[in-house]
Every structure is written in C-alpha cells, then in structure tokens.
Amino acid sequence: MSLRIVVTVKYVPDATGDRHFAEDLTVDRDDVDGLLSELDEYAVEQALQIADEADDAEITVLTVGPEDAKDALRKALSMGADKAVHVEDDDLHGTDIVGTSLVLAKAIEKAGFDLVVCGMASTDGTAGVVPALLAERLGVPQVTLLSEVSVEDGVVKGRRDGDTASEQVEASLPAVVSVTDQSGEARYPSFKGIMAAKKKPVESWDLSDLGLEADEVGLAGAWTVVDAAAERPARSAGTIVKDEGEGGKQLAEFLAGQKFI
C-alpha cells in the first residue's frame, strides 16, 4: 500500500530583503521577494528520503498562501515531490497561526495522509507551533523537532534534541513529524528535476473546497490581533578600535567601565 506523505511548506519573505509590515499590520509581501522557507527544504528532503525507503510512496506538497506561493511549490516539486496543492483564497489574507493550522488540517484531511512532514518553524514567523497544532487537530501523534527520522513498518521513529536531554521517540502512523535543520542538508533541484516539475500537477483549492467559511479565517476571523508594529531604533554607532597589540586590554577596559568585570 502506498505511503501517502504530505509536506507542508511556506512561502516566506526573503530574510535578506527589507522586510516590513503593510498598513493593516500583516506582513508586506509586495515589496520583498518571496521564497520557499529554508527550514521547509529540510522537510521536503526528509520526505524524499522516507519515500525512497518505502516500497511505494507519494509525496504531496501543500501550501496556504497568495498566488506567488506557487513558487514554493515548484521548488519542492523540482526537488522531487510528486504533486502539489495550493490553498488560495482572498479571504485568507491575515490568517493567524490558529487559523492557518485549521486550513492546513482541512487540506491535509482532504488530500489524504499517512504521514505529515513539516519544517521546525517558518523563517518569518518562527513560532514553531504549527506541527503540534496539526497533530492536535488531526488527532494523530506529534513527533516533532526531530534531527533524525525514519519510517518502517508503519512506525515513525526519530531523535528529538531538547534543552535538557536527547530523546528517542516513536509513534504509529498516521502521524505528524517536524524536522530541524540538523536532519540533513536539503538537495538542490537538478535540471532534470526542474524540467519535470513543470509537468507535475498543482491543484488549487479555495475555502469552499475545504468546507470553511470566510469568517473562520483571515484578519477578521483571527484569534490574535496585532495592534502596533514599530521599527526597532537603529543602534547608535559604537566605538570601533583596531587591534594594535592592546585590543584585548582595551576591550577589558570597556567591559570594566560597563561593570561587567
């Protein structure tokens, strides 16, 4: 029986660009380039490796986002995912984390899954809670923050490196997994992969396809409200000295002046 893997990915503003907020305090996506969240590349990579080890597996890559988010899907398809689903609806603008997990869970259920693979966090919001929320909503085990993962005989196993301990964890499928940036370098799409991706199916679903109402998502339906966003004031220029043999002592003098020593 085929192992159905869904990889959730996010199209995020490029962190090296000039990111800021739009007037409605949502992320301004117009003035900065977007790309597939780097941390989701690790999820795609681990899904591909799990699929390679399975007798028969199919990888669906899923995103919720505006029109351009298709770029993130194309990247994942060019890495080797089989097909893609794009949830796109004007009413989704401004959806918060709780809302996003609702939309993703509905789409994952509609797509059908044995295993959901997520990145540990998005590189823009960085909350890192969507995988746990998907497990909660789907009613399946969460096997999150893995730096190593494998699937065998319907059981997913992995290593979770926490602050105080490293744990070996396991759960029966279906399950939701998230992987860290320690799980293994993501592959670059090959030219062949890029060409093949152009022919792979990308389905578009809107809220009605998922049985959701507009007021359950979007800015108006959000569970949280951003009231203000202010640019952090630039730091005033610090003192910079060139080491001419006394650099360490000069630094010590500064630290002593600041009462650190």
Add this chain to the structure above:
Amino acid sequence: MAEVLVYVDHVDGAVRKPTLELLTLARRLGEPVALALGAGAADTAAALAEHGATRVLTHDAAEYADYLVVPKVDALQAAYEAVSPAAVLVPSSAEGKEIAARLAVRVGSGVITDATDLQAGEQGPVATQSAFAASFTTTSRVAKGTPVITVKPNSAPVESAPAAGTVEALAVSFSEQATGTKVTARTPRASTGRPDLTEAAIVVSGGRGVNGAENFGIIEALADSLGAAVGASRAAVDAGWYPHSNQVGQTGKSVSPQLYIANGISGAIQHRAGMQTSKTIVAVNKDAEAPIFDLVDYGVVGDLFDVVPQLTEEVNTRKG
C-alpha cells in the same frame, strides 16, 4: 482578583528561572496559580510561593516522562478547567510553545508565542514581540477566548513577592492521544557547569573565524572568566565545531543577555535574529567590513586569536 495560570518549567523540583520571571509578569495580570507536573512537582512549591504563587497545583504520573507533550497538554487543560483563569502563561521553550498552542486550540483561544514583555490592557494582556529578526517590535493581544501566551527567558525581572503557595493535588485524566508518541530512550545533556544559554546574563559566542573545534577552548576560557554561557554561530555548528544546542540565531536559540560577545562572527541576518536584542553587544573580527560591527557598542577589528586570550587574561587579572 482574576487568577492567572502559570505553567512551571522545572527539573526534578528545581524551578527554572524563566518560570520565576513568568510569575513577575503574571502578577501584573492577576493572582498567579502555578501548575507543576512530573517528578518533584510538589518540591517546586516553596520557590513558587516565594515569587508570588497563591496556589500550586501539582500532579505526577509516569506519562509525563514516557510520552511526548500530550500528557502535559491534558494536565494543563485540567488545570485550566479547574481554575478558569484570565490568562495562561507558559515559558517559551520548544516544548512549552507546543503545549501552549495545543491548549489554545482545545479551549478555542488564540495563542501568542515568544512574548518579550507583557502588560495588563483594557482588552486583556498586551504582549510585546520581536519580528523580522528583531528589526521590528510589535504589540499584540488575543482576541478570542482566554489569552494563552508563551514568554521568552529574560523578559522580566525575578522578584520576591511571598504568597501562600498552597499545594493542591490536581486531578488529571489522560486523553486517548496522550500515549501516542512514546519516548523510548532519554540521554540527559552532559552538564558543562556553565549557565544555560537562554538564561545567561553574559554570552560569549564563536563563529567561522574560530576555525576549528579545537580552537573553541579559547572561547570557553573567556566565557568561564566572565561566568558566561557559550554560543556558536550556525557556520560553526554546521562545521561540527560546537553542538547544535549552543547555536544562536534564527534556527537556533534566541538570546537576550546583558552582554553578548561575538568572536569571529560576521553577523549575517540569521545570526542577528538570535542576538540583536542583547543589551550590550561587543564583537571581535578581523574583517572591518563585517556587518556585526553595525550592531556593536564596542568592536575590535583584529585577530580573535590575539584579542580573546588577552581579554581573558585581563579579566582574570582584574578579578584576582
């Protein structure tokens, strides 16, 4: 006065500092009621009472150690239902965020993660957060349900505020999902004797310029002279020179110490995301053009192999 539920992070009864900070913030919103789970839960009561907990709910069961996250969510939900709090505060560890988020969905509430400050507002708690690699500061609140908020370490002072801290056993019945993810083995992280990275007042970090695992000794020596934690940039971690658990940056830990000393770190946006809210920033780097120098209060353009040992020696001399 409304009660505020505080989830306690502790190790065998020793309460970790971020939880004590949470109690300071909780008191701005109401009367703190603490929830401590697992082995040693009842031993947390004295420290929690000393810092303002009016009640300490406790529960121990093998499930907390044997299965991932969900048993703790079940217990937090049981406490939530018993207390009917005005807000729920949880430390922003990776696990804390997962627990908080799952509770929020269960009780139909919004969740705010990684708050760096919290104030009482007319429409409920107002949370400060950093956005876009800490280049923006936002204020947010939960609009639906009971606010569930996770708070980063170093977001509030630890203050003594003695309260009753009455210990009460909480009744918890585990959900079917509680035993879904089994922990089959656990290897405690070897203690370095240094302060925890996210809690430390001073962090000394090394990056690409350290140029090898064997050279991290000079970073550690400086850290030890200052009683600091050791951090590493992603480049140093990816090269295998230092453990991932010490990585500072967007995909590692975010730190906000009183003093951050970056050695051989260029200061890419991903690293800045994890450290630029530090109060005082110092850098040592050979490259005068390194972007880290845009952030510093004091920078030394020079070879870290010359500057860092000299600094360490000077610190040790001044201390002696």
